[in-house]
Amino acid sequence: MEDDDLRLTWSKILTALTQDPGVTAPLYGFASLIEPKGIMAGTIYLEVPNDFTRSMIEQRLRTPLLIAIGLLGIDAKITTFAIVVNPDLGAPSAPDELALEAEPENRNPPTAPTIMAASPETESRLNPKYNFDSFVIGSSNRFAHAAAVAVAEAPAKAYNPLFIYGDSGLGKTHLLHAIGHYAQSLYPTIRVRYVSSEEFTNDFINSIANNRGAAFQSRYRNIDILLIDDIQFLQGKAETQEAFFHTFNTLHDHNKQVVITSDLPPKHLTGFEDRMRTRFEWGLITDVHTPDLETRIAILRKKAEREKLTASDDILEFIASKVTSNIRELEGTLIRVTAFATLNREPINLSLVQTVLKDLITLDEDNIIAPVDIINNTADYFRLGIDELTGTSRAQAIATARQIAMYLCREMTNLSLPKIGQLFGGRDHTTVMHACKKIAELMKERRSIYNQVTELTTRIKQGTAYAHNGIH
Numbered sequence: 001m002e003d004d005d006l007r008l009t010w011s012k013i014l015t016a017l018t019q020d021p022g023v024t025a026p027l028y029g030f031a032s033l034i035e036p037k038g039i040m041a042g043t044i045y046l047e048v049p050n051d052f053t054r055s056m057i058e059q060r061l062r063t064p065l066l067i068a069i070g071l072l073g074i075d076a077k078i079t080t081f082a083i084v085v086n087p088d089l090g091a092p093s094a095p096d097e098l099a100l101e102a103e104p105e106n107r108n109p110p111t112a113p114t115i116m117a118a119s120p121e122t123e124s125r126l127n128p129k130y131n132f133d134s135f136v137i138g139s140s141n142r143f144a145h146a147a148a149v150a151v152a153e154a155p156a157k158a159y160n161p162l163f164i165y166g167d168s169g170l171g172k173t174h175l176l177h178a179i180g181h182y183a184q185s186l187y188p189t190i191r192v193r194y195v196s197s198e199e200f201t202n203d204f205i206n207s208i209a210n211n212r213g214a215a216f217q218s219r220y221r222n223i224d225i226l227l228i229d230d231i232q233f234l235q236g237k238a239e240t241q242e243a244f245f246h247t248f249n250t251l252h253d254h255n256k257q258v259v260i261t262s263d264l265p266p267k268h269l270t271g272f273e274d275r276m277r278t279r280f281e282w283g284l285i286t287d288v289h290t291p292d293l294e295t296r297i298a299i300l301r302k303k304a305e306r307e308k309l310t311a312s313d314d315i316l317e318f319i320a321s322k323v324t325s326n327i328r329e330l331e332g333t334l335i336r337v338t339a340f341a342t343l344n345r346e347p348i349n350l351s352l353v354q355t356v357l358k359d360l361i362t363l364d365e366d367n368i369i370a371p372v373d374i375i376n377n378t379a380d381y382f383r384l385g386i387d388e389l390t391g392t393s394r395a396q397a398i399a400t401a402r403q404i405a406m407y408l409c410r411e412m413t414n415l416s417l418p419k420i421g422q423l424f425g426g427r428d429h430t431t432v433m434h435a436c437k438k439i440a441e442l443m444k445e446r447r448s449i450y451n452q453v454t455e456l457t458t459r460i461k462q463g464t465a466y467a468h469n470g471i472h
């Protein structure tokens with residue numbers, strides 16, 4: 001069959017798919033990643049860029065494709081299809097004309113990005129810890145993970161935007177960074193930028209204040225993948241939303257990938273204009289849930305392996321059965337258990353874990369800890385003024401107290417790193433990250449630090465319990 005005939009046949013198949021009500025926009029996204037290669041003995045041979053796309057097509061598009069082939073009639077001499085993976089297809093190249101041709105008006109077909117040469121001044125701001133290798137897949141996050149991989153493998157082709165939502169501490173930020181790392185490993189010249197919505201807001205405000213609007217625009221528009229975290233933070237911020245709206249449109253119009261995370265799905269986000277929410281719904285919306293016991297154990301196991309901890313499966317299972325709602329808390333528990341065992345030169349056994357868990361909080365809806373309680377208690381405990389604790393002094397004792405307070409804010413509240421940074425005199429999120437890492441390490445090395453963190457946790461927890469019971 002001639003090339004033109006093949007393309008015509010394939011475009012008829014795509015058109016039939018667009019008319020199939022069972023083929024949703026994201027599913028259609030997979031179909032448009034297909035490159036038809038030829039027809040032989042009644043089979044149309046199709047190439048796709050990766051295994052994930054192949055398995056999605058085989059699982060979800062098999063019947064619609066066979067129906068579409070059937071609609072071609074017997075003259076077409078095709079009865080079935082076969083799929084072959086060709087990784088070269090994944091390399092973003094020229095826009096996929098075929099997909100555009102078959103594009104129905106109301107869809108946003110994925111087209112290949114034209115990747116710009118990497119520029120040294122574009123820093124991606126990715127955290128090396130958060131990659132796909134360190135991400136544990138379970139039923140709570142399987143779909144979000146698969147979508148994240150697909151986006152990294154074929155940016156702006158499969159789903160654009162990809163919108164991931166879910167409660168705090170369930171891996172959304174981790175997935176965002178993992179997309180960035182994986183895309184960079186596949187396409188070394190790709191330009192990726194991770195930004196939290198707080199940072200985007202601050203950046204925007206500063207750019208206006210300093211008359212540097214052009215630099216702001218180029219920072220966010222001359223990229224191939226924008227990863228924007230915790231979009232709910234833009235709620236009610238009309239001007240920043242406007243800036244984001246234009247950034248989003250520019251990127252989307254130029255076939256650049258946008259990935260967004262949020263604590264709520266688009267339609268439940270309040271304080272956003274409808275046009276903004278509609279855009280969030282253009283691509284694929286997926287969520288992450290609370291992990292089940294098996295996944296929590298697997299996460300702890302992976303974490304223990306990475307940190308070279310010797311904790312038996314029983315122990316990991318015990319911790320996973322006690323800390324159920326939040327992965328950040330799960331990790332925090334492991335840090336404390338390890339620190340306690342190292343300090344006391346004891347093996348990690350059940351009674352040790354029970355001792356540590358007694359001092360720990362579990363966050364639940366009735367027991368919300370306000371950052372101000374953490375700051376007040378920490379200042380009081382170290383006999384410092386609030387201004388000193390949140391100020392700029394680098395005196396050792398004050399700096400350590402400040403780092404402990406930041407660590408506790410991270411562990412005991414749902415606040416993001418930039419938000420914690422803001423509470424402590426407008427510090428950068430990397431400073432907070434550094435503080436958390438430092439305290440986790442110091443807890444293992446210095447008993448005094450371990451004790452301070454534990455005592456403070458108890459005080460804060462008790463304060464919250466009293467407040468909850470109406471005792472002041």
Ligand SMILES: Nc1ncnc2c1ncn2[C@@H]1O[C@H](COP(=O)(O)OP(=O)(O)OP(=O)(O)O)[C@@H](O)[C@H]1O
Nearest residue numbers: 134135136168169170171172173174299327328414
């Ligand atoms: N599936 C997973 N496998 C391994 N680690 C995970 C997984 N999910 C989450 N984590 C870890 O749990 C911690 C919290 O995850 P993360 O910061 O990504 O949550 P989040 O959903 O973005 O929360 P928030 O909305 O509060 O920002 C991180 O250290 C992350 O590495």
